Amino acid sequence: xxxxxxxxxxxxxxxxxxxxxxxxxxxxxxxxxxxxxxxxxxxxxxxxxxxxxxxxxxxxxxxxxxxxxxxxxxxxxxxxxxxxxxxxxxxxxxxxxxxxxxxxxxxxxxxxxxxxxxxxxxxxxxxxxxxxxxxxxxxxxxxxxxxxxxxxxxxxxxxxxxxxxxxxxxxxxxxxxxxxxxxxxxxxxxxxxxxxxxxxxxxxxxxxxxxxxxxxxxxxxxxxxxxxxxxxxxxxxxxxxxxxxxxxxxxxxxxxxxxxxxxxxxxxxxxxxxxxxxxxxxxxxxxxxxxxxxxxxxxxxxxxxxxxxxxxxxxxxxxxxxxxxxxxxxxxxxxxxxxxxxxxxxxxxxxxxxxxxxxxxxxxxxxxxxxxxxxxxxxxxxxxxxxxxxxxxxxxxxxxxxxxxxxxxxxxxxxxxxxxxxxxxxxxxxxxxxxxxxxxxxxxxxxxxxxxxxxxxxxxxxxxxxxxxxxxxxxxxxxxxxxxxxxxxxxxxxxxxxxxxxxxxxxxxxxxxxxxxxx
Numbered sequence: 001x002x003x004x005x006x007x008x009x010x011x012x013x014x015x016x017x018x019x020x021x022x023x024x025x026x027x028x029x030x031x032x033x034x035x036x037x038x039x040x041x042x043x044x045x046x047x048x049x050x051x052x053x054x055x056x057x058x059x060x061x062x063x064x065x066x067x068x069x070x071x072x073x074x075x076x077x078x079x080x081x082x083x084x085x086x087x088x089x090x091x092x093x094x095x096x097x098x099x100x101x102x103x104x105x106x107x108x109x110x111x112x113x114x115x116x117x118x119x120x121x122x123x124x125x126x127x128x129x130x131x132x133x134x135x136x137x138x139x140x141x142x143x144x145x146x147x148x149x150x151x152x153x154x155x156x157x158x159x160x161x162x163x164x165x166x167x168x169x170x171x172x173x174x175x176x177x178x179x180x181x182x183x184x185x186x187x188x189x190x191x192x193x194x195x196x197x198x199x200x201x202x203x204x205x206x207x208x209x210x211x212x213x214x215x216x217x218x219x220x221x222x223x224x225x226x227x228x229x230x231x232x233x234x235x236x237x238x239x240x241x242x243x244x245x246x247x248x249x250x251x252x253x254x255x256x257x258x259x260x261x262x263x264x265x266x267x268x269x270x271x272x273x274x275x276x277x278x279x280x281x282x283x284x285x286x287x288x289x290x291x292x293x294x295x296x297x298x299x300x301x302x303x304x305x306x307x308x309x310x311x312x313x314x315x316x317x318x319x320x321x322x323x324x325x326x327x328x329x330x331x332x333x334x335x336x337x338x339x340x341x342x343x344x345x346x347x348x349x350x351x352x353x354x355x356x357x358x359x360x361x362x363x364x365x366x367x368x369x370x371x372x373x374x375x376x377x378x379x380x381x382x383x384x385x386x387x388x389x390x391x392x393x394x395x396x397x398x399x400x401x402x403x404x405x406x407x408x409x410x411x412x413x414x415x416x417x418x419x420x421x422x423x424x425x426x427x428x429x430x431x432x433x434x435x436x437x438x439x440x441x442x443x444x445x446x447x448x449x450x451x452x453x454x455x456x457x458x459x460x461x462x463x464x465x466x467x468x469x470x471x472x473x474x475x476x477x478x479x480x481x482x483x484x485x486x487x488x489x490x491x492x493x494x495x496x497x498x499x500x501x502x503x504x505x506x507x508x509x510x511x512x513x514x515x516x517x518x519x
Contacts (some may be wrong), residue, residue: 016131017147023127024148027119034152036113039232041148042239043092044128046106047073049242050249052133066103066250071095076124084124085117105238105253108231133243142197142244149192149236153370154410165194165275165333166368172420173331173378174198176429179271181207181215183223186269188260188276188319190226193237195273197244200224220246227260229277261300261315268325275333276316278374306351307344313337314344317379321356324383333364336375339459349456353394353447357382359433361399361458362423365406368415375403392447397458398433400426401441404463 024037032040050066051073069075071091079087089112098104114120146167153164179185179199187195203211203219211219224246228234234257241247247254299310304322309315313334320330338345339361352358360380369376384393400423408415426442428435438444443462450456 014147016144017151020127020144020148021151023123024151027114027123030114030116030119032113034154035232035236038148038152038236039110040112040114040123041128041145042106042235043110044076044124045133045145045243046103046239046249047076047091048128048131049133053249067095077129080121081117084121085112085114088112088120100253102238102242102247102249102251102253105255105257106235106242108235108257110235142240145240145243146192146194146197149240164192164370166415167194167198168415168417168420169333169364169368169378170194170198171417172424173273174202175424176380176427177271177273177329177331178206178429179203181211181219183271184267184269184325185224185271185273186267186323187226187272187274188323189274189316190228190237190255191233191275193226193240193255195275196224196226196237197241197246199271199273200241200244200246221248221251222254225254225256227256227258229257229259231257261298261312261319264302264304265319265323268328269323270325270328272320272323272328272330272332274316274320274330276313278313278335278376307347309344311337311341311344314341314348317348317352321352321383326383326385329382330380332379332381333376334379336377336459338379339377340455340457342455346455349458350451352381353397353450353456354392355384355386357384357393357395358397358458359394360427361397361460363399363401363403363461365403365408365415367408367410367413370410392451394447394450396433396444396446397450398436398442398444399460401443401461401463404441404461405465 020041024032024034027037027040028034047067054066054072067073071094076084076088076091092107092110092112095103095107096110098107112120114123149164150167174195177199179202181203183199183203185196185199187193190196200219224241226237228237234255238247238253238255241254242249299308300315301308302318305315305318307314307318317332317334317338320332324330339349358379358381362378362380364376364378366375382393387393402420402423406419407413408419422441426436426439436442436444441463443460445460450458
């Protein structure tokens, strides 16, 4: 069966996103946030797809009954008004009781947020019911869902952007990491699953003809998996992956829910792709005996951690170092403070240079994340066996400065995949790193240079922005304003972290600037 041309698929996807988004506007008038709408959409999409699979004469009989008949799609579609709303609530309650399965992850703690029965009926009959979701290609239905997640990320009031990594960045990272069919791939903070889906797509696009039947089955049923702290976000990730052809509706969940940092990894991976949540500290909210909410900092006492700290990014970096199997490789988005912070940060950086091959850092520009004040980097490193004679595993670090003189905004000048072409080309994916060539933006630093820097500071800069010195190079006012806001927010986050470290109270909206996926 031939696939539709990319232009046609894009047009169909855009049309479907527009249709779904227009209805979202109606529901927002009824009090739903964008993410709440996407959640409700996830429940109904799952039920409709399960019904289509069950109705397919080519589906094996034992695989048909994913959803028990009293609570399947047909049981919803034949009801109207209050009867539909009551049955929908009961359906969500029943289907939430399937822990460990894709079904259970998608319906965990599910609630009906559509309080107007007529709107629910319109969603069931007109929007979901009229589409054949399993017949359409995964590019169409998956990209349409991801398009909704991207729009949801723009809803700053709900903080949805924290789970969304720019797709252009995800694609560039995956292109240089070149996932293989024999890789075991994970993301311990997967957000909506963006990295995992992109890795799966890369393997199918580049290796489909070479895959054995066993590899093809494993690709969608366990060699790619993720973890997410937030139940609602795990739901979106599981649905996103399912729509992209990863996982089975009635199979084991490929997304686990919980605190990835709480214990040592039980399973290791050959490839880790991650954008852990940004924010200075790990903390939980505790309700005291007086009924008041208080925050308690978390530091993780783990035998495999070289440093104990409440800095969650440093903890995630340590966790990923443990998560990698020997000769495994990682690409991790981390904020600037991980590169220069003293104490635990210095200890972890020394270990990274000694025991791992930290071969590349990509300095990212501001203005590409939905959360403000984010100054981040992608660290690329490999887990290596010890070298003879006590030699460090990192002999040379390459730094690509994609920040200086790069100016992006989310709407008027968003980051595109083509903007990262020069980095991908300079990285030389799949080729020996000793063939790399230095350029204005790409410089190499020997281990001896790095280890003598104050606190092993890896926040390395050498370029100047011409717009700072040349009046003729002045940026548009909206870009200047945006960058002032970004710089101010970044400074505010650092001040908040200092205040918190000294025992002061920090407003909740300043405490953390979170990340990604879509994941």
